[in-house]
Amino acid sequence: MNVVFLAVFLVSVALVVLRDPAAFLPALLTGAGKAVTTCLTLASAYAVWMGFLKIAEAAGVLRGMSRAMRPLSRRLFRTDDDKALEQIAVNLSANFLGMGGAATPAGISAMNLLGVREKNEYSRAMFFAVNCSGVQLLPTTALALRVQAGAQNAYSILLPAYLSELAALLVGMALVMIVYGRKRG
Amino acid sequence: MTWAAYILPVLFAAVLILAAVRKVKAYDCFAEGVKGVVPLLTSLFPYIAGVTVLAELFEASGLSAGLRSALSPVFSALGVPEEIAPLFLIKPFSGSGSLSLLGDLLSRYGADSYVGRCASVVYASGETVFYLSAIYFAGAKGKRPALPVLIAFAANFVSAVLGCLFCRIM
Numbered sequence: 288m289n290v291v292f293l294a295v296f297l298v299s300v301a302l303v304v305l306r307d308p309a310a311f312l313p314a315l316l317t318g319a320g321k322a323v324t325t326c327l328t329l330a331s332a333y334a335v336w337m338g339f340l341k342i343a344e345a346a347g348v349l350r351g352m353s354r355a356m357r358p359l360s361r362r363l364f365r366t367d368d369d370k371a372l373e374q375i376a377v378n379l380s381a382n383f384l385g386m387g388g389a390a391t392p393a394g395i396s397a398m399n400l401l402g403v404r405e406k407n408e409y410s411r412a413m414f415f416a417v418n419c420s421g422v423q424l425l426p427t428t429a430l431a432l433r434v435q436a437g438a439q440n441a442y443s444i445l446l447p448a449y450l451s452e453l454a455a456l457l458v459g460m461a462l463v464m465i466v467y468g469r470k471r472g
Numbered sequence: 473m474t475w476a477a478y479i480l481p482v483l484f485a486a487v488l489i490l491a492a493v494r495k496v497k498a499y500d501c502f503a504e505g506v507k508g509v510v511p512l513l514t515s516l517f518p519y520i521a522g523v524t525v526l527a528e529l530f531e532a533s534g535l536s537a538g539l540r541s542a543l544s545p546v547f548s549a550l551g552v553p554e555e556i557a558p559l560f561l562i563k564p565f566s567g568s569g570s571l572s573l574l575g576d577l578l579s580r581y582g583a584d585s586y587v588g589r590c591a592s593v594v595y596a597s598g599e600t601v602f603y604l605s606a607i608y609f610a611g612a613k614g615k616r617p618a619l620p621v622l623i624a625f626a627a628n629f630v631s632a633v634l635g636c637l638f639c640r641i642m
Contacts, residue, residue, distance in 0.1 A: 291565075295526055295535075302533035310532050318528030322521035325575045326513055333509045339484060341505025342498050346491040388512065391607065398608045412620035415608060419599040419624035420631070425479065426596030432575050433592055438583030442476035444592040447642050451597035451635030459627035466619060 325432075332431035340386050349389075352380035363417075363460075364401075364410045371400035375414060382418065385427050394418060409467040416459030422452045519568040527558075527576060552636045555587045559594055560632060564601040564625060571595070586639065593635035598628035 303311050343349065353376035360375050361367065374397035381390035394414075401410045426448050433441040491498045530536045536558065544554040552560070556577060562569040574595045581587040605621045 292522065292526060295530060299526075299529040299533035299535055302535055303529065306532075306534060311529075314528045314532040315525050318525035319521050321528065321576065322517065322524040322572065325520055325524070325572055326517050328575070329516070329571075330509060330513055333512060334506045337508050337512075338502035338505040339487070342491050342496065342501045343487045345496040345498075345501045346487060346494050348487060348490065388508065394608060395610075408617070412617070412623065415605070415620040416624050416627060418608070419601050419604060419628060421597050421599045421628075423596075424483075426592070428571065429574065429592045429596040432571075432578055433583040433588070436575075436578035436583040436588070438578075438588075440584060443584070443642075444589050444596065444639070445476050447589070447593045447635055447638035448596040450638050451593050451631045454634045455598050455627045455631035458630050459624055462623040462627060463620070466623065 328431055328435040329428070332427060336385060336427050340384060343384065344386075344389075349377065349380055349384070349386075352383070353377050356380060364413050366401060366407065366410045368400060371397055371410075374400060379417070382421075383423055385423050385425065409463070412467055413460065413463045416463050417456065420452055420456035420459055422456055516568055519566070520572050523562075523566065523569040524572040524576070527572060530558075550633050550636075551640070552633060553587050553590055555581065556591045556594060556636075559591055560629075563594065563598065563632070564628065565603060567600045567603065570600070589639045590636045593639055594632045597631050597635055599624075601625050601628055 300311070303314070353373065356376045356379060357372055360379065361372055364372075364375060366372065374393045378390050378393040378397055381387075381393065397414060398411060401407050401414060426444070429444065429448070430441050433444070488498060491501075540554050540557055543557050547554050547557050547560075559570055559573045559577065562573060574591050577591040578588050581591075583589075583592070601621060601624045605624075609617065
């Protein structure tokens with residue numbers, strides 16, 4: 288990202304100077320202003336969601352989901368490692384509920400546990416593919432930004448978004464099965 | 473699609489009832505959760521600012537328009553509106569970057585426009601593949617495996633293109 292930032296910045300500066308040097312500072316300030324408004328929108332959305340999700344967590348929703356998910360993930364990820372399965376379940380349910388903060392640490396330890404035991408390339412690739420599909424109950428950030436932008440129908444993206452997430456999940460799973468399927472573990 | 477508006481109230485009510493049954497201190501928990509917002513935003517804001525400043529400069533320099541018209545044959549062949557090409561390009565690398573681009577696209581073209589809806593769907597589905605791979609495979613021994621990353625990248629690309637198609641027909 289650092290290289291990209293530097294390269295794009297320098298090329299843009301050169302072009303701005305050629306076009307209209309006076310537009311340089313206003314562009315920077317407008318950009319920073321957009322960051323402030325975006326963060327304000329996010330602050331309200333996060334306040335609602337993180338507060339609510341904490342209640343859900345305390346009420347045992349996350350635990351219940353993890354338990355329900357175990358038999359399925361045992362088969363999907365082809366592992367019998369109980370610790371890894373537990374971390375996978377926490378990661379997937381947290382991701383599904385939109386709790387990225389809780390999902391990432393569990394995901395990292397799941398990945399390490401999958402890697403430690405054996406040469407479990409299949410499990411790790413499958414776990415990564417499932418994680419990258421972005422399947423979630425509600426795309427809360429996108430919805431919040433849409434409401435902020437004055438959407439008449441903020442929810443109109445739900446169905447296409449679900450289908451698109453599902454496509455990412457299925458294509459990812461299928462590719463992992465095709466690429467790693469024959470090697471088995 | 474009015475049914476979708478019922479999801480949230482029902483979900484919130486269900487969880488709160490469950491919390492009441494399990495004697496959870498709901499008010500304290502809510503406050504506890506919100507406490508995490510400020511550190512999250514302070515860690516996010518610098519990167520969002522970096523990208524929005526860069527994006528604005530990118531737009532003002534005319535580079536954005538140039539890149540768009542250069543890529544538009546590719547994207548229009550896939551049925552993707554050329555306006556969201558930058559979102560396609562930055563999405564695998566940076567969550568805050570695609571977030572700021574989504575905000576930008578929504579305010580520029582309107583949230584209910586075709587471009588705005590496509591951008592929302594492309595943002596919502598899939599993940600920041602390269603960023604996640606750096607985090608997830610960092611602790612692992614040996615090199616970062618290229619194959620899983622490529623698979624996830626391909627799956628995300630397909631789903632983003634499909635997402636634009638779904639937006640057109642729904």
